[in-house]
Amino acid sequence: xxxxxxxxxxxxxxxxxxxxxxxxxxxxxxxxxxxxxxxxxxxxxxxxxxxxxxxxxxxxxxxxxxxxxxxxxxxxxxxxxxxxxxxxxxxxxxxxxxxxxxxxxxxxxxxxxxxxxxxxxxxxxxxxxxxxxxxxxxxxxxxxxxxxxxxxxxxxxxxxxxxxxxxxxxxxxxxxxxxxxxxxxxxxxxxxxxxxxxxxxxxxxxxxxxxxxxxxxxxxxxxxxxxxxxxxxxxxxxxxxxxxxxxxxxxxxxxxxxxxxxxxxxxxxxxxxxxxxxxxxxxxxxxxxxxxxxxxxxxxxxxxxxxxxxxxxxxxxxxxxxxxxxxxxxxxx
Numbered sequence: 001x002x003x004x005x006x007x008x009x010x011x012x013x014x015x016x017x018x019x020x021x022x023x024x025x026x027x028x029x030x031x032x033x034x035x036x037x038x039x040x041x042x043x044x045x046x047x048x049x050x051x052x053x054x055x056x057x058x059x060x061x062x063x064x065x066x067x068x069x070x071x072x073x074x075x076x077x078x079x080x081x082x083x084x085x086x087x088x089x090x091x092x093x094x095x096x097x098x099x100x101x102x103x104x105x106x107x108x109x110x111x112x113x114x115x116x117x118x119x120x121x122x123x124x125x126x127x128x129x130x131x132x133x134x135x136x137x138x139x140x141x142x143x144x145x146x147x148x149x150x151x152x153x154x155x156x157x158x159x160x161x162x163x164x165x166x167x168x169x170x171x172x173x174x175x176x177x178x179x180x181x182x183x184x185x186x187x188x189x190x191x192x193x194x195x196x197x198x199x200x201x202x203x204x205x206x207x208x209x210x211x212x213x214x215x216x217x218x219x220x221x222x223x224x225x226x227x228x229x230x231x232x233x234x235x236x237x238x239x240x241x242x243x244x245x246x247x248x249x250x251x252x253x254x255x256x257x258x259x260x261x262x263x264x265x266x267x268x269x270x271x272x273x274x275x276x277x278x279x280x281x282x283x284x285x286x287x288x289x290x291x292x293x294x295x296x297x298x299x300x301x302x303x304x305x306x307x308x309x310x311x312x313x314x315x316x317x318x319x320x321x322x323x324x325x326x327x328x329x330x331x332x333x
Contacts, residue, residue, distance in 0.1 A: 005237055009266045012226045014186045016267050018042060018275060019318050020119035023111070025061060027053050027126030029192040029230065032256050033263065040279050041319045045118075048111035049147060050089020053126035053196075055167050055211070057147035059174035060087060066181045068112040070105045073097050077139035084150045086133065086140050093150070121178065121185055124230070126192040128167060128210035129199055131157040161206060167214035175222065188226045188267070189215045193234035193259075195249050228266060233259050275316065282309050286324045293331060302331045 016022065024034045024046045034046040049061040063069070064087070076085050076097065083100035084093045092107065094100035115121075131149060133140040137156040140146075146157060162170075178185055191211050196204045208231065219225045234243065234251050243255035251259070264273055285305040290298045306328035313321045 004239060007229075007232070007237065009229060009262060010227075012186075012188070012228075012267045013223075014120075015269045015272065016042070016120055017269070017272055018316065021045075021114065021117050022120045022122060023115055023118045024122045024124075025049075025052065025058055026122075026124030026190075027051060027192040027194060028250070029126070029190070029194050030122065030124040032251075033122070033124075033230075033260065036256075036260050039283060040276050041321070043318075045111060045114045047089070048107045049087060050091050052089070052147050053192075054128065054130045054145065054147075055125055055162065055170050055214075056130055056145040057087070058123060058125065059170050060145075060147070062174050063177060064108055065111040065115050066177055068109060070108070071101055073101070074139070076100050076104075079138060079150060079152060084148075086137075086144065086146045086148070086150075089148050090150055115182060118182060118185060120188060122188045122190070124190045124192050125211045125215070126194060127196050127199070127204075128162040128207040129159060129196070129203070130162055131159055134158055161203070162210060164210050164213045164217075167210055168217055171214060171218055175218065175225075179224065186224050186226065187222075188228055189219065190228045191215065191231035193231045193251050193255070197249055226267075228263060230259050230263070233262055278308075278312055279319075282312070282321070282324055286327055299332060302328045306332070 018041060020043070022037060022042055022044045024030045024037075024044060026047070028051050031046060031051065034044055037044050048065060049057070052058050052061060071085060076083050078084075082093050082095055083097050084090065085100065085104055088104055092100060092103045094103060130145045132143050132145055134156055135142045137146075137152065140156075149157065175187065178187065191208060196207065199207065212231070215227060219227045234255050238255055238258060243252055243258075244250065245252045264276060268276075282305060285301070288301075290301075292298065306325065309321050309324050309328060313319060313325065
């Protein structure tokens, strides 16, 4: 009996390798995949503007990274005794102007330099609904799109749904800038399976439809683009609420793990996937919490994994295994 619908996934033309640098931008699902990439020792940089959902904010973030655009006091605003940027997630907010500005400019500078060397850019789009700022919004250009509402009053925003043509234009301009800045870049697009039910069920589906249509038209146009069907894997393959968290919005661990396995199969070569298994084994050993750490058995356990980790480090010097090596060394008496 088949309990879910599996479908074939087209392989990426330029597979991801541990030697590659991976920049990730977009929704909270980006950070779920990013966490798995980091755990498996890939060189990644995630969301230099924080979590972003709509194409306009993603494109603006890319533009800021390319230009290494610095913000100053006139670019931020104070609300609820905290300083914020309309173009950044609240994790870049600060209790002083200086703190907020420093967080933003430090992140942008790091992303600018990272993007010059990046091999892959993974963009996860979450929603085609945009919230433009009204004249009531503090220190904002009326009509500009807010990346985060910072829990500001509702009358500071006007909500609208982007059309397919508008979305294509915004993303196309972003891609042209990217390929001029880094001609060797491969861009992987995904649509987030996170359901934006605060917009309403019908509105969420309208939004996802816009994103899917726009992205596929661009993938058909550019050789350096690839679409990974994270959305379809959760919505059409798994297709069951048991794969969602209690909020019925976010995919749970099982769903994310399933998407990760499909992602590695479609976007990585066999050599890289074998390396993932070695790293996963070392990760488990690193997380192991013994009842009696001074026993001879545990000491042998540490010694064996220290040897394995050192051997892997010698074979693959581009991996960062310092934390694991120190852990095994320090645990040995």
